[in-house]
Amino acid sequence: MDDETIYMGVDVSATTVKAALVNAEGEICEITQEAIGDDPSVVLEGVRRCVERLRDRASERRWPIRSAGVGVPGLVNARTRRVEAAPNLPALVKANVSEAVAELLRCPVLVENDANMAAYGEFVCGAARGRSNVIYIAVGTGIGAGVICEGKLYRGSLGFAGEFGHTTVDPEGLPCACGNRGCLETIASGPNIVRRARERLFRDRSSSLSSLALPGKGELTPERIATEALTGDDFSLMILEQTGKWIGIAVANVINLLNPDMVVLGGGVMVAGELLLNPIIAEVKRRAFAAMAAHCEIVTSLLGGQAGVIGSAMLARDTFR
Numbered sequence: 001m002d003d004e005t006i007y008m009g010v011d012v013s014a015t016t017v018k019a020a021l022v023n024a025e026g027e028i029c030e031i032t033q034e035a036i037g038d039d040p041s042v043v044l045e046g047v048r049r050c051v052e053r054l055r056d057r058a059s060e061r062r063w064p065i066r067s068a069g070v071g072v073p074g075l076v077n078a079r080t081r082r083v084e085a086a087p088n089l090p091a092l093v094k095a096n097v098s099e100a101v102a103e104l105l106r107c108p109v110l111v112e113n114d115a116n117m118a119a120y121g122e123f124v125c126g127a128a129r130g131r132s133n134v135i136y137i138a139v140g141t142g143i144g145a146g147v148i149c150e151g152k153l154y155r156g157s158l159g160f161a162g163e164f165g166h167t168t169v170d171p172e173g174l175p176c177a178c179g180n181r182g183c184l185e186t187i188a189s190g191p192n193i194v195r196r197a198r199e200r201l202f203r204d205r206s207s208s209l210s211s212l213a214l215p216g217k218g219e220l221t222p223e224r225i226a227t228e229a230l231t232g233d234d235f236s237l238m239i240l241e242q243t244g245k246w247i248g249i250a251v252a253n254v255i256n257l258l259n260p261d262m263v264v265l266g267g268g269v270m271v272a273g274e275l276l277l278n279p280i281i282a283e284v285k286r287r288a289f290a291a292m293a294a295h296c297e298i299v300t301s302l303l304g305g306q307a308g309v310i311g312s313a314m315l316a317r318d319t320f321r
């Protein structure tokens with residue numbers, strides 16, 4: 001493995017920075033992570049620690065780092081490469097993450113929306129390998145998407161394309177951090193699945209999760225709801241089914257708009273697997289044009305939590321070739 005050409009992928013989420021050294025085949029050679037919070041200096045410190053650690057490991061093994069990609073949960077201006085908005089981690093607007101990485105590595109650095117990075121990862125070496133028109137959707141703290149159009153990442157006029165989580169699904173719904181009301185994210189993101197579950201649990205005391213509805217009674221998380229659903233808890237199954245229905249409505253709209261080969265669903269909430277995937281597929285069949293729904297495979301992510309770091313490294317590899 002000596003003298004192998006290496007790319008660095010950095011994936012910043014609302015709570016964690018993850019970074020990896022990835023070889024030209026898209027395989028992870030080293031990976032590390034740091035917890036962060038919503039403060040510019042804390043974000044930068046977490047990024048620096050991850051990058052320095054991996055830079056030192058690469059130099060020990062005499063692996064030259066050719067380029068690096070940084071995925072961030074925000075709107076990245078395609079021309080200036082600045083983060084213009086980041087509802088789930090506002091500190092990113094002030095923290096110049098890509099400059100910090102470039103200073104440490106002295107190689108070309110590309111900053112891009114995190115869902116775009118993960119979409120590229122799934123397209124190059126994950127579930128959507130070999131497909132040309134792909135929509136990747138990440139359901140986690142927020143809901144993001146990346147669009148691969150005719151084999152290329154589609155960025156739109158300003159670089160902001162793919163804000164799938166902020167499509168309106170309920171005109172009278174709750175206010176969203178983006179300024180709109182009734183966005184998909186206000187219903188189906190991880191924190192909002194928990195909110196809906198908590199609200200229902202006050203009324204329905206028959207679930208194995210009921211004790212968690214009260215503040216201070218343990219943590220209610222999307223993962224916990226998925227685990228209870230897997231053991232047959234009707235309430236948890238119902239919450240996942242409703243969530244799938246909402247996501248399915250938005251997916252059907254996008255399928256009608258773009259006629260993709262594949263929709264890949266990733267992000268932390270997809271640990272629920274088929275319990276969430278099946279209601280999404282059922283709703284798409286109900287709403288999208290039959291020919292387009294039949295052509296479009298809807299699957300869960302193959303790279304899982306590593307899609308972001310692998311995609312970031314691979315997009316840097318292909319951008320600075």
Ligand SMILES: [Zn+2]
Nearest residue numbers: 166176178183
């Ligand atoms: Zn919104």
